[in-house]
Amino acid sequence: MITRYDSNNRYSKAVVAGGFVFLAGLTAEDCSLGIEEQTASVLKQIDDYLERAGSSKEKMVSVNIWLTSMSYAGGMNKVWESWVAPGIVPARATVESKLATPDTLIEIMVQAII
Structure with a gap:
């Protein structure tokens, strides 16, 4: 059985399947904020x-993090x-990448067991 959320x-x-939950790349709800606030927003989601x-x-087993600049890694x-x-x-992997909008500083994708 596969269960999907907010499709x-x-x-x-x-998406929940095979005893795992797979989260899409999540970004902050308010991208006008700085890296620490955007990170906190994503972690709450x-x-x-x-x-x-x-x-x-x-229960997280793997996390991918994208930052628009590695200068944000400390925050x-x-x-x-x-x-x-x-x-x-x-x-965990953290890489520098262009993201969907110029104000989006971070995106995080998670895989976890149930």
Whole structure:
């Protein structure tokens, strides 16, 4: 069985299948904010979608993070490290990339177990 959350004609924000939850790349709800605030916004969405799917941040297995500039890594990591469960961290990649809009500084995609 596959369960999809917040779907439109292009994608679903979250998909549950085979004991996993797959989150789409999530961006901040207000992209006029700085990197720390955008990161916190995305992490809150991750918490919300994981909870809806029956999972949690402690069950994340893989995370991909895109930043528009690696100069934002310090601010992002500050927020990430205060949010992630100590000692229960996923595999993670962080890369620099153009994102959907010039104001979008960060996008995060998560895979977790249920």
